[in-house]
Amino acid sequence: MKADNSKKATVLVVDDDPTNLKLLVEYLKQFHFHAITLQNGQEALEQSKHLQPDLIVLDVMMPGIDGFEVCSRLKADDETKDIPVMFMTGLVDPEQTLRGFEVGAVDYITKPFRPGEFMARVQTHTTLRQQQKQLQHQNLRFQEQHALIERQRQELKDVNTRKDKFISLVSHDLQQPFSGIFINTERIRQAVEQQRYGKLPEITEQLQTAVENYQVLLENLLTWAKVQQGLLKYQPQPVDLHLIIAKHFALFMAKAEQKQISLTTSNQQRIMVYADVKMIDIIVQNLLSNAIKFTPPGGAVEITVAVDEHEVKVSVSDTGIGIEAAAFPKLFRIDMKYQRAGTFEETGTGLGLTLCKACVEKHGGHIEFTSDLGKGSTFSFTLPLQTPRE
Secondary structure, eight states: OOOOTTSOOEEEEEOSOHHHHHHHHHHHHHTTOEEEEESSHHHHHHHHHHHOOSEEEEESOOSSSOHHHHHHHHHHSTTTTTSOEEEEESOOOHHHHHHHHHTTOSEEEESSOOHHHHHHHHHHHHHHHHHHHHHHHHHHHHHHHHHHHHHHHHHHHHHHHHHHHHHHHHHHHTHHHHHHHHHHHHHHHHHHHTTOGGGHHHHHHHHHHHHHHHHHHHHHHHHHHHHHHTOSOOOOEEEEHHHHHHHHHHHHHHHHHHTTOEEEEOOOSOOEEEEOHHHHHHHHHHHHHHHHHTOOTTOEEEEEEEEOSSEEEEEEEEOSOOOOGGGGGGTTOSSSOOOOOOTTOOOOOSOHHHHHHHHHHHTTOOEEEEEETTTEEEEEEEEEBSSOOO
16 A cells, blocks of 8 residues: 555644654655654644645644644634544543544544554545545636636626617617708708798708717717727827817817807916827817717816826816716716717717726726716816836
């Protein structure tokens, strides 16, 4: 009989008699076990957690904490409860044997030992323990694989949900601007036929608004499709943030004046950030568009920029209609659509904030907001300064 040499089993022997310890170690080494010896119960309790032996051979009668108490404490501890314990004693007492099994021992052997019997029992229990460890390890791997499969299944479900939502957006929301275009072109035809040319400026303005809404909607839908397919490439470079804000400031000035809204910015200095220009355009454009859309005539929209040691924070504030608290969880979510008309009945898809969040997170930044119903909202996002993130 020989133990498996490929992986030595560890046996912890606890006995206050040095002679017994020496004899048992010789037996164990002969059969290629890794033997560790201790001479009192307190050491056994402390070392068992660290050593995690495959078997503990434990003397019953020891000074201080006896073997029964040691075994009982080992079995009460989650870290050591699975380690098999084999008692050894010089007394042949059925009641003592029974008590040993009651406190959790797997075997009992009496002194003086018969080497063959002792080693057979040691071999049996260490083999069972190692098999138990293998099963526990396999079970842990199975649980990890099961958890991975569940995560992948949930991710696939989320992807399908977003896909279904995207299809719903395309099929439903594209109808609104198209309807506006069709209705106003028909009104133009009728006005020309009836020679009511005075109506044309009003109708063409409404037609232009419908076309602009369609363009914004289409751009957002196409960008969202790229995000979902991983086709929106992140290509950061040193960029002057002031120039980007100034560009969008000029683009939205006409619309702000049309609604009699004050549009201002405190950003007058050159600030270099490490960012993707197209993504920053998406963020600033959507936040400015929303601010103007939901601000009534006579209101104000302001862009502010704050810089610290590592990043820059851009905020777009308005004195608009605000957002009700119940809608807060729906913002930035494609699966919980939040959509409403602007103060001039402007329409949208609800995709803008979702795109903003995706673009900000590509930069390692974060987007946040505060809003007070009837008083206005502030949306802020962060970007890294010119030095690339490590």
